[in-house]
Amino acid sequence: MIYNFFDYQINHQSLSITSLIRTNSRMLKLVICLHYWDCPLKQPDVLMEELNRMRMENKQLTKMLLIVWEKYSSLQSHVLELTPKASEDVCSESRKRKAEGEDCGNVLGTNANIYSNSDGGLFKRAREIKTSVKRFYVRADPSDASLVVKDGYQWRKYGQKVTKDNPSPRAYYRCSFSPSCSVKRKVQRSAEDPTVLVATYEGVHNHLQPSRADASLGLIQGVIPATATGSVPTIDSRENRSCGDARKLVPEIEVPAVNPFLVEQMVSSLTRNSSFTAALAAAISGRILDYDLMETL
DNA sequence: CGTATTTGACCTGCGC
DNA sequence: GCGCAGGTCAAATACG
Numbered sequence: 171m172i173y174n175f176f177d178y179q180i181n182h183q184s185l186s187i188t189s190l191i192r193t194n195s196r197m198l199k200l201v202i203c204l205h206y207w208d209c210p211l212k213q214p215d216v217l218m219e220e221l222n223r224m225r226m227e228n229k230q231l232t233k234m235l236l237i238v239w240e241k242y243s244s245l246q247s248h249v250l251e252l253t254p255k256a257s258e259d260v261c262s263e264s265r266k267r268k269a270e271g272e273d274c275g276n277v278l279g280t281n282a283n284i285y286s287n288s289d290g291g292l293f294k295r296a297r298e299i300k301t302s303v304k305r306f307y308v309r310a311d312p313s314d315a316s317l318v319v320k321d322g323y324q325w326r327k328y329g330q331k332v333t334k335d336n337p338s339p340r341a342y343y344r345c346s347f348s349p350s351c352s353v354k355r356k357v358q359r360s361a362e363d364p365t366v367l368v369a370t371y372e373g374v375h376n377h378l379q380p381s382r383a384d385a386s387l388g389l390i391q392g393v394i395p396a397t398a399t400g401s402v403p404t405i406d407s408r409e410n411r412s413c414g415d416a417r418k419l420v421p422e423i424e425v426p427a428v429n430p431f432l433v434e435q436m437v438s439s440l441t442r443n444s445s446f447t448a449a450l451a452a453a454i455s456g457r458i459l460d461y462d463l464m465e466t467l
Numbered sequence: 468c469g470t471a472t473t474t475g476a477c478c479t480g481c482g483c
Numbered sequence: 484g485c486g487c488a489g490g491t492c493a494a495a496t497a498c499g
Contacts, residue, residue, distance in 0.1 A: 327472060329491060342490070346471090356490095 302374050307360070308367040317341040317357040319369045325355060336361040348377045 308319050317330075317339070326346035332339045338359035345351040353373040360366040 326470095328493095330473075331489065331491095334488065340489090 302372070304371045306369045306371070308369060309365060310359075310367045311365070317359070317367065319355075319357055319367055321369070323347060323353075323375065333358070338364065345375060348375075351376050 306319070306321075310319075323345055324347040325343035327341055327343050329342040330339050331342070336358060338361070340356055340358040343355040343357065345353040345355075351373075353371065353375050355372070356370040358368050360368050
């Protein structure tokens with residue numbers, strides 16, 4: 171019963187955070203609109219009014235966001251305190267079960283507000299909060315023995331191992347871009363289809379992607395995005411499928427997820443940065459002045 | 468010469 | 484307690 175209560179609370183808080191981030195993005199959209207001067211609102215007064223309104227709204231939302239985040243964090247720690255047995259169960263899960271969970275699609279995304287099961291859902295959630303595991307499938311040249319998946323991040327290989335259930339070796343990588351980044355990656359050829367590389371990511375990067383250009387190379391190499399519109403990725407539907415059918419999985423490759431925490435950090439820092447808002451106001455006023463001059467000519 | 472990769476040894480946890 | 488398997492370490496090696 172108490173679990174259901176916290177379950178609702180955490181879901182509710184997560185959804186609130188997501189909603190607030192989306193609302194905050196309205197201001198950034200307005201900035202982009204002003205920058206390219208494609209905004210349908212041609213009246214500077216209307217724009218200024220809208221900007222001021224957005225600014226006030228943004229301040230309030232930022233405050234709310236911080237409050238919600240603090241409550242969320244305290245709730246999260248409270249839940250973990252209340253469920254020591256659950257935490258132990260989670261931590262003591264055998265490696266084999268963990269591996270099976272990964273292989274069989276019991277893979278957890280970063281969207282912590284998406285839960286489906288009711289029995290033991292909270293226990294699983296505790297693990298989801300601690301680790302994020304994602305899998306990607308990359309089409310590769312079978313003649314190429316290297317286990318290289320270009321995803322735009324910098325990786326350092328620290329080990330290679332042949333596993334029992336797969337004749338091809340598994341390569342272990344760490345993120346080398348930032349020493350504080352603890353993201354790990356495992357790359358192994360699919361046992362069923364050697365032309366497919368299976369990349370398993372553990373953790374979330376605490377830095378921005380070093381090179382978007384490099385990421386695009388992944389597309390050349392064979393990673394197929396989930397949607398052509400670049401929609402925000404969610405938990406891969408493949409994760410609920412049965413094991414070992416890589417061939418069917420390939421056409422539904424997803425791109426790395428946008429890190430909600432990074433988005434939150436960026437939005438938060440931008441909205442709290444007085445110099446940013448000052449520069450923004452200066453840029454907008456400059457645009458308005460330019461527009462007035464053009465109108466008078 | 469500095470950095471990245473390779474690879475055998477070692478560690479850890481689980482099942483029997 | 485022992486063996487097995489996955490994961491990690493670190494010295495040796497390769498490479499630009």
